[in-house]
Amino acid sequence: MSFIARSIAAKIALSFSFVVVTLVACYIVMDKRLETIATAMINVTDISSYTTSIVRINKEIFEIQRDISVYSMTGSDAVFGKINETFKDVKARISALERANSSIEEETYIKKLSVLTERIGGNLEVLAPLYKSRSEMIDVVLEDIYQSAIIHLNALSDYSVNPEVKLEVLEVSNSWHTLHRSAWLFLTKKDYSKKQQVYSLLQQISLYNRNLSGEDFENLNTLLTSYKTSFAKAVQVNRNYLNLVNVVMAGDANEFGELSNILRELSLDRLKSIKEVGDESILTTKSILNLLSLAIVLYLLVLAWFFHVHITKAIARLTGSFSRFLNSDLSAPIHHTKRTDEIGVLAQAASRFRDMSIDLEKEKKAAEHTSKVKSEFLANMSHEIRTPMNGVLGMAAQLQETDLSEKQKEMLDVITSSGQSLLVVINDILDLSKIEANKIDLEKQPIDLEKMFRTLEFFFKKQALDKGVKLSFAVPDQRVVFLGDETRLKQVLINILGNAIKFTDNGEVVVNAKAVIQANKKVSLLFSITDTGIGIEAEYLDRLFDAFSQADTSITRKFGGTGLGLTITSKLLKLMGSELKVDSQVGCGSKFYFEMEAEVSNQEETISDEPYKTPTTETFDYSQLKVLVAEDNKTNQIVIKGLLSKLNVGSIVVAEDGERAIEQCLEHEFDLIFMDMQMPVKDGLQATLEIKSLNKNNQTPVIALTANVFEEDRKRCAEVGMCDFLGKPINLSQLEGILIKWAR
Known part of the structure; x- marks a missing residue:
């Protein structure tokens, strides 16, 4: 009985003994189809792990290449130990791939990866000895010869009484110092201009030695010859080491990456093929079972009923579940998971697939929830920080x-x-x-390039003048007006230009823009900001655009800053379809540049000189104004009331919540209303809606007065009828600008 329970074929044979041949044939077909589906489901997981292992191997090879670069600069045994550990992990993963089930084509590439891995291992075996040999030649052999020559020359200077001899010995000593320094720079810093200087100094010292006599000439000449020979050996050893690291091993790493990418693509193709086979098997199985059901009905209704209930219905349920799964509907029930036959195996595979998919969906929802919580937290923190900041400032x-x-x-x-x-x-x-939350929408408004540069010059002219730095701007000869988000583009240029002046103590900062008008009404713009400041070391360039990062901690201590400016700049440029790049040399300065493409604007704008005009001396009389301030925070009430009083506003009424603001509007008529968004009883949004519905003050301008500074906050204020937005902390000039703009 247990055998019959575990086998669909046994059940069919028992029920249809008079059609054994037909049923056996049907069983074979069904069994193969079910095995194909079950195998396909299992292989999905196996191939996913297989592909992940390939990606991991590729990453570790490039980690080895990166660590080799670090080892070349430091010679650290710990770094070399890490390289060997990573390489052991790569070999273990390659061995695992060789044991995995793979296609013939995949096995070919795995063998190539194995061969390439052995070659990399051989190169690693000679890397450390070659590095030590190189260090020995540079730091020991050449150093010893140089020190011996200097000691000998110092002794010769000490016992010589002839001033001319002393002077000549001093010149020879200086030449030895320059010789050894140039040799070191060439061998360690790859300053190729120093190689010819080394040979010139060797010849020059040789001429000096001829003026010496006797044993002194022999000793110094021997040291000079030994130094020349050792330098030639050091050059060869250095060349061999650099060739190994920069040519051989770098080439092997690139080849490894190409092979692993091909292997990954092959595994993904195999995964796609398995899915197609699974889909086809599901459809074919369903068709076979339907035909079998019709045939059995012709023989015996009872047996047809049994077949339908015990087999066809079960397969149909699982087929329906699979079909719904493939359409991303994970709510479909899975039956027969407790069966021990082939249908039970298929049901268990379906259950496993659904559980994995549900887990992924939960993780996705958790990530979305986390993002929402983060946004709400930032909004609340913005309000909670800016409110007391308004009071402080x-x-x-x-x-x-x-x-x-x-x-x-x-x-x-x-x-x-x-x-x-x-x-x-x-x-x-x-x-x-x-x-990061994708809450920035870029505008498309006409931007006048020359006008924008004149504005930037106005902003930074005094700062540059105070530091004694020359600030110059260069724009194209022809007028360029293009479509873009001027606010964000200015933010990019202000961040870069501010840093350039900040890190330049003398010299100049040059802002340059080049424009190429294209035939398709597009314009290609190249912006660059060059300074003669402190520069950036090459090792810090890779993390220059990381959040909260600066070149080093000493820079942070000296100049201050959060390190977010360049991060924000880089991300904004990516939103504009551009990329921020930098060339820098320590002590010589830096050049930040980016290229972007924009549409040429057809609108002719009138260039306004307002941003850089001398401030007006015109005064305004606010003594007749009657202003309502709805603000729950006592400190902020004092701040805004004091600012309004300083502007000689005639009447200032303060309401501590939205309900009280509505009551004041019922009793009095105001010329201007400042409304905080977050207040007890009734918030500013609800209060504004009700004020706009009153007979009194329904036309009075309502200004949002809030620490919420997100774009959605501005939209919500505009939706309820607020006409402007004054963010906290508030300063006097902003407040006066609001009065000039909106006061009756």
């Missing part, structure tokens, strides 16, 4: 207008400067978060 600004001692003024300047620096950090972090 506002009260500091008002305190500056009072009578203070010199010591108090100095302390107040520190408070104001620190608060403004903290605000810059907050803005940088929020910008980076919005970029």
Whole structure:
């Protein structure tokens, strides 16, 4: 009975003994189809692991190549030990691939990878000895000869009484110093210009030696000949080492990457083929079972019923489940998982596939939830930080207008400067978060290149002048107006230009733009900012655009900053379809540049000189204004009331929540309303909606007064009828600009 329970064929044979041949044939077909489906489901997991192993091997080979570069610079035994450990892991993974089930074509590439791995291993065996031989020649042999010559020359100078001889010995010593320094620079720093200088100095010292006599000439000439011979050997050893690292092993790594990529593509093709076979098997199996059901019905209704209930229905359920799975519907039930026959195996495979898919879906939802929580957290933190910051900076600004001692003024300047620096950090972090959350939409508005550069020059002219740095701008001769997001493009240029001036103590900073108008109404723009500042070491360039990163900690201590400026700049340029690049040399300066393509604008804009005009001396009388301030924070109430009083606003009414603001609007008519978004009882959005529905103040301009600075906050304010947006912390010039713009 247990045998019958485990085999569909036994059940069919028992039920259809008079049609044994027919049923056996049907069983064979069904069994093969079911095995194909089950095998396909199992192989999906195996091939996924197989492909992951290939990707891991490729990554480890390039880690080896990177560590070899580090070893070449440091000679660290720990680094070389890490290289060997990584290589052992690569060999183990290659061996695992050789044991895995692979196609003939895949086995060919695996064998090539194995051969290439052995070759890399052989190169690693000679890497350390060759490096030590190179170090021995440079740091020991040449150094000993050089020290011997200097000692001998010093002794010769000490016992010589003739000033001319002493002078000549000094010239020979200087030549030896220059010779040894040039040889070291050529061999270690690859300064190829020093090689010819070495040979010239060898010849020059040889001429000096001829003026010496006797044993001194012999000794120095012997040392010079020995140094020349050892330098030639060192050059050859150095050439062999560099050839091994930069040509042989680098070429092997590239070849390894190409082979592993091909192998990965082959495995993915095999995965696709397995899926197609599985789909075909499902459809074929369903067709066979339907035909078999019709045939059995002709023989015996009872047996047909048994067949339908026990086999056809089970397979149909699993087929339906698989079909729904393939259409991303994971809610389909899976039956017969407790059966011990082939249908049970198929059901278990389906259950395993669904569980894996459900886990992936849960992880996706968890990631989405995490992103949402992060955005909400940033919005709340923005409000919670900016609200007290408004109080700190506002009260500091008002305190500056009072009578203070010199010591108090100095302390107040520190408070104001620190608060403004903290605000810059907050803005940088929020910008980076919005970029990472894909919450930045780039605008397409006409940008006048010359006007934008004149604005930048106005912004940075005083800063450059204060540092004694020459600031110059170069734009194309023809006028260029293109479509883009001017605010974000300015942010990019301001970040780079600000850094250029910040890290340049003398010399100049040059901002250059080149434009090439193309035939398809496109313009290719190349922006570059070049400075003569401190420069950046090559080892720091790779992580220059990482968040919260600067060249080194000493730079952070000297110049300050979060290290987010270039990160934000790089990400913004990627959104614009461009890439920030840098060329730099320590002590000589840096050049940051990027190229972008934009559409040529057909709109003729009138160039406004407002950003760089001398500020107007015109004054305005606000004594007749009646202003309502809806703000729940006591400190912020004092700050904005003090700022409005400083502008001589006639009447200022403060409401501590949205409900109280509505009551004030029912009782009085105001010229301007400042409305905080987050307040108790009723928030600013609800209060604005109700105020706009009143007879009084329904036309009064409502200005959003809030620490929420995200773009969606601005949209929500506009939707309820607010006409402008004043973010916290508030400064006097922003507030006066609002009064000039909206006050009646």
